[in-house]
Amino acid sequence: MAVQNTFNTILGIDPELQSKLLGSLLGLVSLLILRWLSLRLLKHRIKDPRVLYQWRKGIGYASFAIAILVIGTPWIPEIQNLTTFLGIVTAGLAVTMKEPIIDMVGWAFILSRQPFKVGDRIQIGDHAGDVIDIRIFQFTLMEIGNWVAADQSTGRVIHVPNGKVFQETVANYSRGFQYLWHEIPVLITFESDWEKAKADLMAIANRHGKHLSQVVQSHLQEAAQRYMIFYSKLTPTVYTSVRENGILLTIRYLTEPRQRRGSEQAIWEDILKTFAKEDKISFAYPTQRFITTLSHQESPLGVDPLGIEPEQRI
Secondary structure, three states, X not given: OHHHHHHHHHHOOOHXXXXXXXXXXXXXXXXXXXXXXXXXXXXXXXXXXHHHHHHHHHHHHHHHHXXXXXXXHHHHHHOOOHHXXXXXXXXXXXXXXXXXXXXXXXXXXXXXXXXXXXXXXXEEOOEEEEEEEEOOOEEEEEEEOOOOOOOOEEEEEEEEEHHHHHOOOEEEOOOOOOOEEEEEEEEEOOOOOHHHHHHHHHHHHHHHHOOHHHXXXXXXXXXXXXXXXXXXXXXXXXXEEEEOOEEEEEEEEEEOHHHHHHXXXXXXXXXXXXXXXXXXXXXXXXXXXXXXXXXXXXXXXXXXXXXXXXXXXX
């Protein structure tokens, strides 16, 4: 009682208010200690980083909810009209904290509808990367692409507000079908034996991609239960088309999202080794052809075909 009177004298706070403040403070401190002990125990018991992450997030969400109850419970009797109070508070928050509220709603949407989860590779707006964390106001990506070729990490960590899921298109590399169609264009000259080149490319594509067909088929059946996904052909193929500089043969095959660059490298190395053994197949590249005329001395009539003296030619 003496201590309470001392606080009342020094701070000028009503004793009843002091008890409520102390109750909320002690409850919050006790909750933080329990949370810390729980995390320490989990760290020693669980060795799998993914499982440990899920437990940490679960404890964090539970602690947040309990903290609201612990802090708010002593003050509820003071609110004569809780409905009116909450209405005023909600209206004020809606005006002054619009973005954070949208982010919290986005967080609830991400957890409930799960357009993505931790570990998925996604693209949202101009940003692409692997989801490494989801929090109340933002989620975090380990960036891929940008100035780095193919879908490989740049090393940058990007924090994206949760509200962006309502404003930007979200592309998920890892959910649903779980595989990507990838294409490798190979341009050969018009003089090349394109039929032989196409057969070689087909054999290479089958060596690197056909083994996935059966695995993909099972994933496709699972995805079809949630999405209207249908493919009549899952095996690799090679398409033929014509370009200005030659004949374009395009390899199309399935690959895992994180294996695009590695699989493309393996296929290209196989192509280079195979074409190096073929005399009738040559890669095409931008070229220019010049048609020369007979010189003055070579003209059968002794006259320049263009009527221009040799020293006047460019």
